[in-house]
Amino acid sequence: MGLFDYSKEPRRDILFMDIKSNYASIECVLMGLDPMKVSLCVMSHADNSAGLILAASPTFKQVFGKSNVGRSRDLPFHAETRKFNYKRWYDTATPNIFGQVPPPDKAYVDFIEEWAKNTYIVPPQMSIYIEKNVEINQILATFTSMSEVHTYSIDESFLDVTESLDYFFPTILDRGIKIDLLAQKIQRKIFRQTGLYATMGMSNCNPLLAKLAMDNYAKKSFNMRSLINYEDVADKLWTIPEMTDFWGIGKRTAAKLKTLGIRNIKDLANYDPDRLKQIMGVMGVQLIAHANGIDETTVHDPNIKKSTSYSNNQTLHRDYDDQTEIETVLKEMGEQIAVRLRKSKKFATSISFYVGFSFMETQPTIKSTKKIDPTNHTQDIQNLITREFRKLYHGGKIRRLGVSANDLTEVNVKQLSFFDVTDNLECSAKLKEEKIQDSVDMIRNNYRFASVQKATALTKGSRVIARTNMIGGHSAGGYEGLD
Numbered sequence: 481m482g483l484f485d486y487s488k489e490p491r492r493d494i495l496f497m498d499i500k501s502n503y504a505s506i507e508c509v510l511m512g513l514d515p516m517k518v519s520l521c522v523m524s525h526a527d528n529s530a531g532l533i534l535a536a537s538p539t540f541k542q543v544f545g546k547s548n549v550g551r552s553r554d555l556p557f558h559a560e561t562r563k564f565n566y567k568r569w570y571d572t573a574t575p576n577i578f579g580q581v582p583p584p585d586k587a588y589v590d591f592i593e594e595w596a597k598n599t600y601i602v603p604p605q606m607s608i609y610i611e612k613n614v615e616i617n618q619i620l621a622t623f624t625s626m627s628e629v630h631t632y633s634i635d636e637s638f639l640d641v642t643e644s645l646d647y648f649f650p651t652i653l654d655r656g657i658k659i660d661l662l663a664q665k666i667q668r669k670i671f672r673q674t675g676l677y678a679t680m681g682m683s684n685c686n687p688l689l690a691k692l693a694m695d696n697y698a699k700k701s702f703n704m705r706s707l708i709n710y711e712d713v714a715d716k717l718w719t720i721p722e723m724t725d726f727w728g729i730g731k732r733t734a735a736k737l738k739t740l741g742i743r744n745i746k747d748l749a750n751y752d753p754d755r756l757k758q759i760m761g762v763m764g765v766q767l768i769a770h771a772n773g774i775d776e777t778t779v780h781d782p783n784i785k786k787s788t789s790y791s792n793n794q795t796l797h798r799d800y801d802d803q804t805e806i807e808t809v810l811k812e813m814g815e816q817i818a819v820r821l822r823k824s825k826k827f828a829t830s831i832s833f834y835v836g837f838s839f840m841e842t843q844p845t846i847k848s849t850k851k852i853d854p855t856n857h858t859q860d861i862q863n864l865i866t867r868e869f870r871k872l873y874h875g876g877k878i879r880r881l882g883v884s885a886n887d888l889t890e891v892n893v894k895q896l897s898f899f900d901v902t903d904n905l906e907c908s909a910k911l912k913e914e915k916i917q918d919s920v921d922m923i924r925n926n927y928r929f930a931s932v933q934k935a936t937a938l939t940k941g942s943r944v945i946a947r948t949n950m951i952g953g954h955s956a957g958g959y960e961g962l963d
Contacts, residue, residue: 486773489710489774491685491686492640492642492685492686492778493641493642493645493655493659493683494638494639494641494682494683494685494686494689495638495663495666495680495681495682495690496632496636496637496639496680496681496682496687496690496691496694497636497637497681497694498679498680498681498694498698498699499676500516500676500678500679500699501536501538501541502535502635502676503522503535503609503635504520504521504522504537504540505675505676505677506608506612507522507605508520509675510608515538515675516677517539519537519539519599519600520536520537520539520599520600521533521535521536521537521599521601521602522535522602523552523559523601523602531551532551532552532795533555544556544592553565553568553839554568556568556569556592557592562593562597563593563596564584564592564593569581610634612674612676613631613634616637616670616674616676617637619666619674620637620639620666622669623639623644623648627780628640628641628644628779630779630780638687640778640779640780641662644662645658645659645662648661648662648665656707656709659707660682660705663680663682664703667705679694679699680694680704680705681694681698681708682698682706683708683709684707685708685709686777686778687775688774688777689709689710689773692708692717692726693706695725695727696716696725708773713772714746717745717771717772717773718746718771719746720745723742723743726745726771728766728770740756740759749772753765788886788888789884789887789888790820790824790826790884791817791885792813792817792882793881793882793883794809794881794882795880796809796878796879796881799877799878800878800879801876801877801878803873806835806878807866809881810862810865810869810881811865811866813881813883814862815862817883818856818862818885819858820885821856821885821888822856826888826890827854827855827856827890828852828854828855828856828886828887828888829851829854829886829888830851830852830885830887831850831861831864831883831884831885832849832850832883833847833848833881834881835869835873835878836878836879836880837878838878839879840877843876845880846869849886854889861885
């Protein structure tokens, strides 16, 4: 076994719940379809080639070989016509020994087109997804207190059921049996009330093992449940086939570990912690602990992130090649960042933005970061972004934009320059603008952000009104906010 004495480790009974193909499953239920049998995907902006696939049913993933997130242009069929995507085939298929890509087999083309015709492609309805999430949390609260539930994402939650097991199953001694029975009860209640399938990772030890049980075993289990305890580390953790299938290890970390001779989780679990700490710092020690199944966190640990930046990113619904339209959207994003700064009483000392070109363009993404005097003033931020954009942009179709305010400071550390206090006219104008900003912010807080807008919001390229109808950048209820 590894480097740890498990007898000294505290134990808590933890469930990790994941709603299977959440958004797609909800859409299936709303349409009266079985989420496990129908081919369906939730696609934002399905009317263009850059449509984003947000979720897909298990059948869709199996037939088309796609994960939850992707672009419609990467599908083996065209979303708008449901015909075979020959371009993707010739771009991605393996060439033969002569360096040529053979045409697709007719039976395969017919298979894809037949499934495509019977596939539902629906727009996102984020407000409904959030309502379902609230409903599921209310169900979870009937099995343990809300203080014992930690929401991990919109469709995933940790539950500490240590105190609940004896309440629901007082006569059963084996805690592994108890937690499996409780997970089964939760699955059935969620299905009866919502029609959704829940996958359950379980551990009588800690949250990490419950998460790994769900990710690597429960999703492949016929009953969608799996249990991992300290006693199972060698058999269930060290045998995970890919390093990147382990929580917290991405491609870059896996590549770095490989250079050290660490090719699997067992190698990591038995590596010299002092040496890995020297190379990777505290993260190296944590990785070794996780590889041995050790996790010191609990579902009660507050997830407090100290904000050092505010960002606003969006993928446009079409290609923009008119510079005035692009600048309009950048200014709108800059204004939204400034509003967030003022609301949190923060000042930015650095502003960044990026402009990404269309898929068909070959130009590299435009990026810029500039240090500034502390500000949360809308016009200051907009002027900086516009000035730098005009220096760097020389034409081309734009599809992605991002603006961020960085290196935030508290409002009470803002310093006025010598010129601010001596130039009465400039200072007076600044104070007048700030009073107008405060008034507009107050109206927006009471009557929605879109209640007060500049005239540019009515122009062709503006996105500010359309995006107020969205949640998390996606449609709240099927409306994409087209121009």
